[in-house]
Amino acid sequence: MVNILTIKSFNDNYIWLIKDSQSQHCIVVDPGDAGPVLEIVAAQQLVVDAILLTHRHYDHIDGVEALLSESDETIAVYSKDKLFSKSLLVKEGQVLSFFGGRFSLNVMEVPGHTLDHVAYYNKELLFCGDTLFSAGCGRVFEGTFAQMFAALSRLAGLPDTTQVYCAHEYTQNNLIFAFHLEPKNEQLLKYIQLVSKKRQQGLATIPTTIGLEKALNPFLRCQQSSLVNSLQKQLAIELSDPLSCFTALRKYKDHF
Numbered sequence: 001m002v003n004i005l006t007i008k009s010f011n012d013n014y015i016w017l018i019k020d021s022q023s024q025h026c027i028v029v030d031p032g033d034a035g036p037v038l039e040i041v042a043a044q045q046l047v048v049d050a051i052l053l054t055h056r057h058y059d060h061i062d063g064v065e066a067l068l069s070e071s072d073e074t075i076a077v078y079s080k081d082k083l084f085s086k087s088l089l090v091k092e093g094q095v096l097s098f099f100g101g102r103f104s105l106n107v108m109e110v111p112g113h114t115l116d117h118v119a120y121y122n123k124e125l126l127f128c129g130d131t132l133f134s135a136g137c138g139r140v141f142e143g144t145f146a147q148m149f150a151a152l153s154r155l156a157g158l159p160d161t162t163q164v165y166c167a168h169e170y171t172q173n174n175l176i177f178a179f180h181l182e183p184k185n186e187q188l189l190k191y192i193q194l195v196s197k198k199r200q201q202g203l204a205t206i207p208t209t210i211g212l213e214k215a216l217n218p219f220l221r222c223q224q225s226s227l228v229n230s231l232q233k234q235l236a237i238e239l240s241d242p243l244s245c246f247t248a249l250r251k252y253k254d255h256f
């Protein structure tokens with residue numbers, strides 16, 4: 001069993017701290033900034049065993065060097081590409097084991113936002129960096145639209161109950177776009193109200209779940225006629241398959 005602590009950094013980034021419930025050991029996911037992580041580590045007297053990196057962008061990795069230099073213990077740093085001299089390289093299908101084998105995460109390669117992007121997941125949890133967001137998805141910077149669509153489709157194939165820990169609080173903004181496309185989606189309307197309440201109270205809207213995202217995230221709904229029809233109407237184009245729907249949707253959102 002683990003507890004997951006939410007660490008805010010920069011404007012809207014989340015760094016996730018996975019704490020072993022039976023010890024003071026923990027894992028840090030995407031520390032773009034060391035300061036807020038070191039504060040919690042000191043306050044709760046934690047020992048960082050490992051750092052998991054989803055991809056190379058600065059707001060996910062810039063805190064790594066400081067975390068390594070501030071620790072007396074050896075910290076394992078996992079990433080797909082060699083981002084640091086101490087990087088341990090991960091690849092598709094690999095299983096990472098932590099806390100004396102009490103907790104493990106699988107590696108899934110999800111290129112699209114960047115080519116080195118990976119997600120870490122198990123039966124309950126998903127850490128997906130900038131691939132899937134609540135009600136949205138990451139921009140396609142380095143990969144192809146087909147790669148990003150395939151990555152998102154794989155994430156959507158995880159169990160509905162999977163808790164999704166993405167790296168940004170973009171939910172409210174994403175929902176404006178989602179509502180624009182599916183103004184009659186009941187679950188979307190309910191979620192908009194819930195998110196608005198949470199944000200007014202300064203609360204995070206993350207984690208979300210795969211089940212919820214499949215019900216309202218336009219980027220996971222490229223097979224749904226309500227979404228496809230609405231997009232075809234708005235863009236006045238014919239969309240012949242889910243990939244062309246996803247591509248049109250992502251480009252539309254980029255300029256929305």
Ligand SMILES: [Zn+2]
Pocket residue numbers: 055057113130
């Ligand atoms: Zn990124």
